[in-house]
Amino acid sequence: MTQYLLSMPHDSAEEPTMATMDPAELEAALAAAGAFMAELEASGALVFAGGLHPPSTAVTVDHRGDDLALADGPFTHAPEYLGGFWVVEAPDQDAAVAWAAKASHALDARIEVRAFQEVPD
Template identity: 80%
Template sequence: MTQYLLSMPHDSAEEPTMATMDPAELKATMALALAFIEELQGSGALVFAGGLHPPSTAVTVDHTGDDLALADEPYTQAPEYLGGLWVIEVPDRDAAVSWAAKASKALGSRIEVRAFQEIPA
């Protein structure tokens, strides 16, 4: 079976976090997210899931040269950023797209589906 990354974008201008959300909106969103995760777990497809802090909290580490360089900023600037993700293991792309459609419907967000590369035999 193949592992897929289902990722949920957020608007970079807003940088929402659970701490800044309206409590009622957070409760409703978390209920939807947890129901989706429980369905994934029940099917045996869930490998890992998580939400990320916004890019403004990132540190970029570069030790490709002789000196270690740290930058308190994201590696790239973009109008959207990766806000949440699920790693699932399913038989094929169609199954991954089906799970992404459920996540999109439940959370009211676009979901990107990408397979992890596998080492050639």
């Protein structure tokens, strides 16, 4: 089966974290995410999932040459960033999109679906 990345973008201007969310909103979001995760796990489709801290907490590492360079912050600045994701196994893109639709509805967010590349035969 093909693995798909279901990713949830966040607005870069906001950089929300669980620590900064209203407690009632956080509780509702965690309940919705938990229900979605339980369904993914029960189906056997879940490979891995996670939520990421905002890009401002990133360190960019560049050791392409002889010198090691570290830079605080993201590699690039964009209006949106990857806030969370799921890696799922699905028989085809339609099935992956169906999972994304459930995540979008549960979390009231847009979800992007992308297949992982596979080495050609």
